[in-house]
Amino acid sequence: MAGGMWLRCLLGPHLQRIHRSPDQSQPEGRSGRRGWTYQPRSLEKHTDSILGWASTLWSLSYYSSPLLLCYLYRKGYICSSKLVPVSQYVGTVLVCLLGVACLRGWGRWKNSEYFQFISILEETRSNHTPENKKKLKCYDFDFSFWPSDFSWSDVSSSKSSKTGVSLLKPEPRLRGAADSVLNSVRTLPCHVIGYLIAHSFGRRMLYPGSVGLLQKAMRPMLQQGLARLIEEFDGQRNKLVACDGNEIDTMFVDRRKEGGRKGRTLVICCEGNAGFYEVGCMNTPLEGGYSVLGWNHPGFGGSTGVPFPQNEANAMDVVIQFAIHKLGFQISDIVVYAWSIGGFTASWAVMSYPEIQSLVLDASFDDLLPLALKVMPDSWRPLVQHTVRQYMNLNNADQVLKYQGPVLLIRRTKDEIITTTGPEDIMSNRGNDLLLKLLQYRYPKIMTDEGIRVTRQWLGASNHLEEASVYSGYEVDDEWCESVLQSYQADRDVTFPWSVGEDMTMEGRRQLALFLARKYMRNFESTHCTPLPAAEFHPPWRLRNQKM
Known part of the structure; x- marks a missing residue:
């Protein structure tokens, strides 16, 4: 039994943290904390460090292997007379690492927290009940071992x-x-x-x-x-x-x-x-x-x-x-x-x-x-x-066009990643192309050449003041625009694309184009990787009588 548990500790996963919810008792010396980082004892700590360095060196060797092999070939190390000593050296290293792993298993076996964890893990594997899973979820460990x-x-x-x-x-x-x-x-x-x-x-x-x-x-x-x-x-x-x-x-x-x-x-x-x-x-x-x-x-x-x-x-x-x-x-x-x-x-x-x-x-x-x-x-x-x-083939626009529901696009006005010429050129932001393709598909009679032109003018605004200036310059009446769309939907209740705007004046189509652009896209003045504040996360716009 003891040998079996030592083997499980040897082959077991890394344990990083022990979570505790408020309704669970805390061990002595850990009061007031909901969780703590697992603290391995000296033997486990040092052996784990050695194995960690070995893993890192292996990763570096793997990614640099093409260059490394070329270098060794040019120096004449890749030949039968040189490969035999190298293979012997590698074998010795592997045996040493195996011995280090065995010592780490011994250190884990002697640690009461790890011993309790490995017991719960084995019990959950053999008996996958909700109670056992609840106990196991109190531990953060190598996820490949997670049931x-x-x-x-x-x-x-x-x-x-x-x-x-x-x-x-x-x-x-x-x-x-x-x-x-x-x-x-x-x-x-x-x-x-x-x-x-x-x-x-x-x-x-x-x-x-x-x-x-x-x-x-x-x-x-x-x-x-x-x-x-x-x-x-x-x-x-x-x-x-x-x-x-x-x-x-x-x-x-x-x-x-x-x-x-x-x-x-x-x-x-x-x-x-x-x-x-x-x-x-x-x-x-x-x-x-x-x-x-x-x-x-x-x-x-x-x-x-x-x-x-x-x-x-x-x-x-x-x-x-x-x-x-x-x-x-x-x-x-x-x-x-x-x-x-x-x-x-x-x-x-x-x-x-x-x-x-x-x-x-x-x-x-x-x-x-x-x-x-x-x-x-x-x-x-x-x-x-x-x-x-x-x-x-990450063809986002093609896939979005096949969706009939509400969509909201958030554009970063200082985005340096999805622009094709640089963050200073907001018109090269590929979010603009996503918006235009979506509006052209859903409202083709509104997004004619003139509709695309005024929408691009609005997209060229890099801040809220410039946006408002373009919007007010065309005297967009939000209530009128929404009533036109509601009336069209009530009469037909059809799926996209809509033919709304085909019998409308150019001025009306301009207003609708700008209205829809502002409803489908919101600007956030930041770079690409800035976390989006919760205040900027909104449900997409939908018509008042649109089905949920």
């Missing part, structure tokens, strides 16, 4: 399948069979190079938060944020299994018991390319009083996998299914909120689940391709186009 709380296969109505959920694909070009074969042969090198770029530095450039070294550097901050969500907001951490087998790390804060409409509304948050729910945009609706469900991209935090578009969509699918079937929210009570690159999964969600109440996109863009072309050499343009469209 699954929900799987896509638990519900039969999931939109996912064993081949993954559906994504929008670029339109294929029609050509003859002979031309198609010839073109395939001609573009084969481009396909190969594009694949290598996407699966090496391309994916890491697009999602730097998936890089292990960055996560290690951010670990103290992430642990602090996780402790705050659990101990101050009574957050519930859950592991979801997507249709592709990836495990998705989620955090849910329930405000329904507090009453009110906000508490009954669930805001699902989609983070940016270096964002984690522990410290990301989840805090904005949380401070606003909403029930909130945050999740980490595949490869981020406790989530497994890599954040390619298909994996991202699969993760979002299981998050929505979890919210409906396990948390008990109606889909019409769900708001999807995204920051930056999270707009891809958010727009996929409302495209695939059109009954979702509304969509809020903060500092997001219409399409990844223009932003990718901005940072790559001009000579690479054909290769970049192929790689993005084939492997990283």
Whole structure:
């Protein structure tokens, strides 16, 4: 029995923190604290430090391996006479590290807090009852050891399948069979190079938060944020299994018991390319009083996998299914909120689940391709186009156009990330293109050349005073504009696109264009990475008689 527990301690996960809720007793010497960082004893502490350094060195060697191998080859170290001593040295190091790991297991076994934790973990694995899960959730440990709380296969109505959920694909070009074969042969090198770029530095450039070294550097901050969500907001951490087998790390804060409409509304948050729910945009609706469900991209935090578009969509699918079937929210009570690159999964969600109440996109863009072309050499343009469209096709605008519900776009007036020429040129902000594409699709008779011109003029305003000046310059009557739209909707009750404005004067179309632009987009005077204050998080505009 003792040997079995020592082996479990040896193979067990890292324990970072012990959470305690107010109704639980505190150990001696820890009164007045809701949680504390796990303190390993001397033997476990030092051996864990050695293994941590070994892991870091391995990560550095992995990422630098191409350069390292070239250097060793040029120096003549890659040959049979040199490889045998090297292999012996590596074997000796591995044996030493194994001995260090055994000593760490002994140190854990002698620590009463770790021994209690590993006992609860083993009991939960063998008997997955709510009581055992409640005990286990008092601990913060390596999430790969966390038992699954929900799987896509638990519900039969999931939109996912064993081949993954559906994504929008670029339109294929029609050509003859002979031309198609010839073109395939001609573009084969481009396909190969594009694949290598996407699966090496391309994916890491697009999602730097998936890089292990960055996560290690951010670990103290992430642990602090996780402790705050659990101990101050009574957050519930859950592991979801997507249709592709990836495990998705989620955090849910329930405000329904507090009453009110906000508490009954669930805001699902989609983070940016270096964002984690522990410290990301989840805090904005949380401070606003909403029930909130945050999740980490595949490869981020406790989530497994890599954040390619298909994996991202699969993760979002299981998050929505979890919210409906396990948390008990109606889909019409769900708001999807995204920051930056999270707009891809958010727009996929409302495209695939059109009954979702509304969509809020903060500092997001219409399409990844223009932003990718901005940072790559001009000579690479054909290769970049192929790689993005084939492997990283984040086509947010195309997906948003398939959604009929209310949408709010938040534009950062000093955004330095999603502008193509720089933060000083607000007209190069790709959020403008997202707004124009949305308005042109929904209101094509209003967004004629003149409507687009006045909307661009309004978008060129970099502060509230300039906005108001453009708005008042065209003498926009808000009440008249809303009454026109309400009358059109009452008479027809049709889906978008609307034909409202086709029999209207140019002056009327101008007013409606500016009115709609201001309703669909709000400016926030800040840079890209500034956290959005709760006061700036609003439900999207809807007509007064529009259905919820």
